[in-house]
Amino acid sequence: MKSLIETTDPNKRAIGIWLLFVAFSVFAMVVVGGATRLTESGLSMVNWNPVTGAIPPITQEEWMEEFNDYRTSPEYKIKNAGMSLEEFKGIFYWEWGHRLLGRLIGVFFLVPFLYFLWRKKVPEGLTPRLFGLFILGGLQGGLGWYMVKSGLVNEPNVSHFRLTAHLSLALIIFSALLWTALSLVRESYETVSDRFRKLTIFTLFILSLQIILGGFVAGLKAGYIMNTWPLMEGQFVPDVLFAMDPWWSNLVSNAVTLQFNHRMGAYLLFVLAGLIWYMARSESRAVQSAANMLFAVIILQIIIGVIMLLMHIPVSWGTFHQGGGVVVIGALLNLIHKTRGQG
Incomplete structure (x- = not known):
């Protein structure tokens, strides 16, 4: 990290390190997303609650309500009929963790961004780019749900076009974060x-x-x-x-x-x-x-x-x-x- 951070400007240094951290968080998100897909857990949550969905079911009653919603889905009826509640929890936590990480990345980005704006530490001309990155992050969450919805209709498989779009946008966000961070911390070319x-x-x-x-x-x-x-x-x-x-x-x-x-x-x-x-x-x-x-x-x-x-x-x-x-x-x-x- 020391050799990567070349700038002596404290504002560029702080914002660059922050963006590198967010880029690493997106990398982790892509990895967790891959595990979620490979464990066939991505369709375990049939509802999209951007705010309240951050808290998983706690009581037995809440778990049964979530499980009953899942049992109305094509995946349960066609592939997982007879699945127990404990087996459902195994796939539920992968998808819940994936969505939770997405929410956390939003917090990791928005809170420091507002702080840097408030303290007037953002270099001139960078604010629109950072704001655009935040918008892309929000669109990524919506695109993820749009992808999941395609597997909740008739067949228990998401559209490969929507999955590819979801993955591609994640990597575009990662690339933009990394490029912007490097532009802030690098001085020699x-x-x-x-x-x-x-x-x-x-x-x-x-x-x-x-x-x-x-x-x-x-x-x-x-x-x-x-x-x-x-x-x-x-x-x-x-x-x-x-x-x-x-x-x-x-x-x-x-x-x-x-x-x-x-x-x-x-x-x-x-x-x-x-x-x-x-x-x-x-x-x-x-x-x-x-x-x-x-x-x-x-x-x-x-x-x-x-x-x-x-x-x-x-x-x-x-x-x-x-x-x-x-x-x-x-x-x-x-x-x-x-x-x-x-x-």
């Missing part, structure tokens, strides 16, 4: 070649597509099929990639195609990170260090993904993989920020 800079931006574009693919894969549970590597059930290119009609629907709704594309995206990111690492050898030591970190976390993320796939997506490895995706984003943004300057 590196000059790099135009080719190097363009390569990092292109890699960010591919990583964004890979994250969207990952959301689709998670939403359609595409990781639970074709659990072999490097081939997909004996084929490098499965013959059912374009089994759906029209052809473009395979790109967003065919589980096999999505898993295949997600694999190809990982390979492409490995190549791009390798090129960045190679080109960084002619750049400054600071750029080399950031490039080394990026290459290392992408390799680790691919290894985790392969292990997770071969083990048929256990909760632990699946959660680890989702968190690893956020780490990759952070490593790439750090490199881009280091070589593009403040803003």
Whole structure:
């Protein structure tokens, strides 16, 4: 942390550290969200009470009321009929914890923000950006409920489009928090070649597509099929990639195609990170260090993904993989920020 915090301006330092903490909280939120999804707990709370929902049921009567509401849902009727109250508590607490963390992040952001405004410590021009981040956080909560609602109608599965939107917005918020924090605490920047800079931006574009693919894969549970590597059930290119009609629907709704594309995206990111690492050898030591970190976390993320796939997506490895995706984003943004300057 000491080497990351370069500024001597006390206001920038305080606000930067605060935003780094909030970004880490969003990272934790994404990890808990992954565990909630993998434990199939996300549909356990069929009501959305933004304020009163912060307190879980306490008495037996309150628990039975919550459980009876759940028993009217498609998930209970189709998948969990006969579930006991104690089993229900097991999935309820994951979703409740996920929502509670979201509320806490709102508090972690709003209270210091108001304090910094009151004390006139916010640097000129930064207030609109911080206000926009708070609005995005509120929208994320609403989008989360919009996602959950899709699994409370007929089928006990949320829309993979809504899940991907929910995940993507969380990562956009994380990225904006991290970028803003780095712009406050960092004072030294590196000059790099135009080719190097363009390569990092292109890699960010591919990583964004890979994250969207990952959301689709998670939403359609595409990781639970074709659990072999490097081939997909004996084929490098499965013959059912374009089994759906029209052809473009395979790109967003065919589980096999999505898993295949997600694999190809990982390979492409490995190549791009390798090129960045190679080109960084002619750049400054600071750029080399950031490039080394990026290459290392992408390799680790691919290894985790392969292990997770071969083990048929256990909760632990699946959660680890989702968190690893956020780490990759952070490593790439750090490199881009280091070589593009403040803003």
